[in-house]
Amino acid sequence: MGEYLAAIKHVSECFIKPKYEVEESKQPCHLGPWDLAMLSVNYIQKGLLFAKPQNDPEYSTDKFLDDLKESLFVTLVRFYPLAGQLATRVDEDKHESLAVNYDGHTQPLLSVRITALLDGIFIGVSMNHVLGDGVAYWHFWNTWSEIHMAKFANECSVISNPPIHKRWLPDGYTLPVPLPFTHPEEFIRRYERPPLRERIFHFSSESIARLKAKANAESKTSKISSFQALSALVWRSIVRANCVTHDEITNCRLATNNRPRLDPPLPKTYFANALNAVKATSIAGELLEQSLGWAALMLHHAVANHTDKTVREFVIGWVKSPVVYQFETMFDPNGVMMGSSPRFDMYGNEFGLGKALAVRSGYANKFVGKVSSYPGCEGGGSVDLEICLSPDSMRVLESDQEFMAAAYFAP
Numbered sequence: 001m002g003e004y005l006a007a008i009k010h011v012s013e014c015f016i017k018p019k020y021e022v023e024e025s026k027q028p029c030h031l032g033p034w035d036l037a038m039l040s041v042n043y044i045q046k047g048l049l050f051a052k053p054q055n056d057p058e059y060s061t062d063k064f065l066d067d068l069k070e071s072l073f074v075t076l077v078r079f080y081p082l083a084g085q086l087a088t089r090v091d092e093d094k095h096e097s098l099a100v101n102y103d104g105h106t107q108p109l110l111s112v113r114i115t116a117l118l119d120g121i122f123i124g125v126s127m128n129h130v131l132g133d134g135v136a137y138w139h140f141w142n143t144w145s146e147i148h149m150a151k152f153a154n155e156c157s158v159i160s161n162p163p164i165h166k167r168w169l170p171d172g173y174t175l176p177v178p179l180p181f182t183h184p185e186e187f188i189r190r191y192e193r194p195p196l197r198e199r200i201f202h203f204s205s206e207s208i209a210r211l212k213a214k215a216n217a218e219s220k221t222s223k224i225s226s227f228q229a230l231s232a233l234v235w236r237s238i239v240r241a242n243c244v245t246h247d248e249i250t251n252c253r254l255a256t257n258n259r260p261r262l263d264p265p266l267p268k269t270y271f272a273n274a275l276n277a278v279k280a281t282s283i284a285g286e287l288l289e290q291s292l293g294w295a296a297l298m299l300h301h302a303v304a305n306h307t308d309k310t311v312r313e314f315v316i317g318w319v320k321s322p323v324v325y326q327f328e329t330m331f332d333p334n335g336v337m338m339g340s341s342p343r344f345d346m347y348g349n350e351f352g353l354g355k356a357l358a359v360r361s362g363y364a365n366k367f368v369g370k371v372s373s374y375p376g377c378e379g380g381g382s383v384d385l386e387i388c389l390s391p392d393s394m395r396v397l398e399s400d401q402e403f404m405a406a407a408y409f410a411p
Contacts, residue, residue, distance in 0.1 A: 011116075015108075016072065016108065016110060016111070017073065017083050018080050019073040019077050020077060022078075024080065025102050028087065028101050029081045029084065029099060030097075030175035030177075031098055031130060031175075031177070031272075032167035032169060032272060033169070033319055034133075034258075034273035035131070035132075035167070035273045036098065036130070036179065036322065038129040038130045038273055038325060039098070039130055039188060039324045041129045041130075041325055042365045043126040043127060043128050043129060044126065044127045044134070044137050044365070045125075045362025045363065045364045046137070046359060046360070046361050046362070047122055047362070048122070048346070048359060049356055049360060050122070050351070050354070050356050050357065051119065051353070051354070052117070052119050052120050052353075054119075061116050061121070064121070064353075065114060065116075067148065068114065068123075068351065072112060075140070075144040075147050078143065078162055078163055079140055079143070079163055080102065080165075081100045081109070081271075082131060083109075083110070084100035084101055084102045084109060085100070085102075085107055086100060086101075086107065086109070086130070087099055095178035095180060096181045097178055097179065098130075098179070099176060100131070110125070110127050110131075111125075120357070121353060122360075123351070124362065125137075125141065129273070129365075130273070131271075131272070132271055133257070133273045133274060134275075134339075134340050134344060135259065135268070135274070136163075136272060136273070139163060139269060139271060140271075141346075141349045142161070142348060142349060143159055143160075143161065143163070144349070145348070145349035145350060146159060146160060148352065149350065149351065161268070163271035164271060165271055165272070167272055168262075168274075169319075170316055173316070173319055180322060187324040188324075191326075193366060193367055196388045196389065196390065196391075197388070197389060197391045198366065198386060199386075199398070200384050200385065200386050200387075200409075201384070201385050201387060201408070201409065202376060202383075202384050202407065202408055202410040203230060203376070203383045203385065203407055204376070205376075205381035205382045208229070208230055208382070208383060211226070211233055212224065212226045214229070214293065215228070215232060215296035217293065218291040218292060218294065219291075219297040221300075224293070224297060224300050225300070225303075227254075227342070227373070228303065229292070229296045230383065230385075231254060231296070231299055232252075232292050232295035233402070233403065234252075234338070234387070235250075235252040235295055236288060237397060237400050237402060238369055238371075238393075239287055239334065240288060240396070240397075241389060241397040242334060242368070242369075242393050243396075244284040245285075246283070249334065250282055250283075250287060250332075250334040250336075251281050251332060251335040251336070252279070252336045253277040253278065253331075253335065253336070253337045253338065254277065254302070254303065254338045255276075255277055255337075255340070255341070256275065256278050256306055257274060257275065258275065258276060258311045259274045261306060261311050262311055263308040276314060277337065278305075278306045279302060280295070280299045280301075280302045282298065331367055331369065331370075332369075333369070334369075336369045337369055337370050339373070340372040342374060342375045342384075343375075344375070346359050347377065356377075357377070359384070367388060368388065369388070370387075370388045371387050371388070372386040373385055374386070385407075
C-alpha cells in the first residue's frame with residue numbers, strides 16, 4: 001500500500017464559488033422538510049471514469065483541468081446553493097432553523113475531486129444530501145457537462161434545464177420550518193458501518209425483460225415494471241444470502257421520486273430533495289416460498305399507492321413532528337434498500353472525453369442490504385447494481401442460482 005500512496009501526487013486545490021453573483025444568492029435558501037430530514041445522512045458520492053484521449057495531439061490534461069474548473073464556476077452561477085454553507089438560527093422558543101448562506105468557506109456543501117490516472121480521468125463529486133436527492137445531483141452533473149461541452153455556454157446565459165431552488169410546501173405552510181432542537185448534537189449522529197463487501201452486478205436488457213415477463217405471468221398481470229421485477233429478485237436473493245430465519249420480518253424499500261406524484265407535479269428541475277422510500281413487507285419464509293411475481297406485485301402495490309395524498313400527508317406530518325433520518329433506526333439488517341436509479345442520465349456527461357467507462361461510488365451511505373442502481377454502460381435498458389453485504393453473505397449471493405441466472409459480474 002505504501003508504494004501506491006507514494007505514487008499519488010496532490011497537485012492543487014481551490015474553493016468552489018460561482019463565476020459571478022446572482023440576485024437570488026443574496027438571500028438565504030431555506031430548506032424544506034425533505035431536505036431537513038437528510039441532515040444526518042452522508043454526502044452523495046459518485047464519480048465517472050473516462051479514458052484519457054490517446055490520439056488527440058491537442059489534448060492536455062492541464063488544459064482540460066483548467067477548462068473543467070472554469071465550466072464548474074460558470075455552472076455554479078445557476079446552482080449557487082452548492083457554493084454556500086449551512087447556517088443555523090435559534091428563535092426565542094428554542095427552535096432551530098437551517099438555511100444555506102453564501103458568506104464563508106467552512107464545511108463546503110459540494111466538493112469536486114479530479115484524479116488524473118496514467119490512461120484515464122476520474123471526476124468525483126460529493127454533494128451534501130440536504131441540498132438534493134439523486135434527481136438533483138445528476139441534474140447538476142448534466143448541466144455542468146452541457147456547459148463544458150458548449151465551451152461555457154455564453155457564461156451560463158442559456159442552459160436547457162435551469163434549476164428551481166424555491167422549496168415546495170403544502171398550502172398553509174411556510175418557510176423556514178422550525179426544528180425542535182437547539183444544537184446539532186441533538187440530531188446529527190455518525191454511523192459506523194460494519195465490515196462490508198461491495199460488488200457490482202450487471203443485468204442485460206434481455207435478462208431484465210425475462211424477469212419482467214416471468215413476474216407478470218406468475219402474478220397474472222401486466223402492471224409489474226422491469227425495475228419492480230428486478231428489485232423482487234434482489235430482495236429474495238439477499239434474504240437467502242443473509243440467512244434470515246423463516247419467521248423474521250423483512251422489508252424491501254424503493255427510493256421514490258415525489259416530483260411526478262404531486263398534483264400538480266413538481267418540475268423535473270426542482271433542485272432539492274423530493275424523496276421518500278416506499279416499502280413492501282413480508283415474513284422471510286413466505287417471501288422465499290412464494291414466487292418472484294408475488295414479491296414483485298407487492299412492490300408494485302407499494303409504488304402505486306404512493307400518491308399525491310400520501311406525499312402531502314407525509315410532509316404535513318413531518319412538519320408537525322420533525323424527524324431526522326438515522327441509519328441505525330432507518331434500515332434493518334434483514335431488509336433491502338434500493339437507492340439511486342437507472343433512469344438517471346449518468347453516461348450523458350462526457351466533458352469532451354467521450355462516453356464514460358464506468359460509474360463508481362464513494363464510501364458514504366452504505367450498509368448491509370444497500371443496493372445502488374445505475375444504467376448499464378451499453379444502455380438499451382441494461383442495469384448495474386452495486387450491492388453491499390457482509391463478506392460471508394456476498395459469497396452466498398455470488399453462488400445463488402436464481403440470482404446469477406439473471407446477472408453476471410461487472411468488470
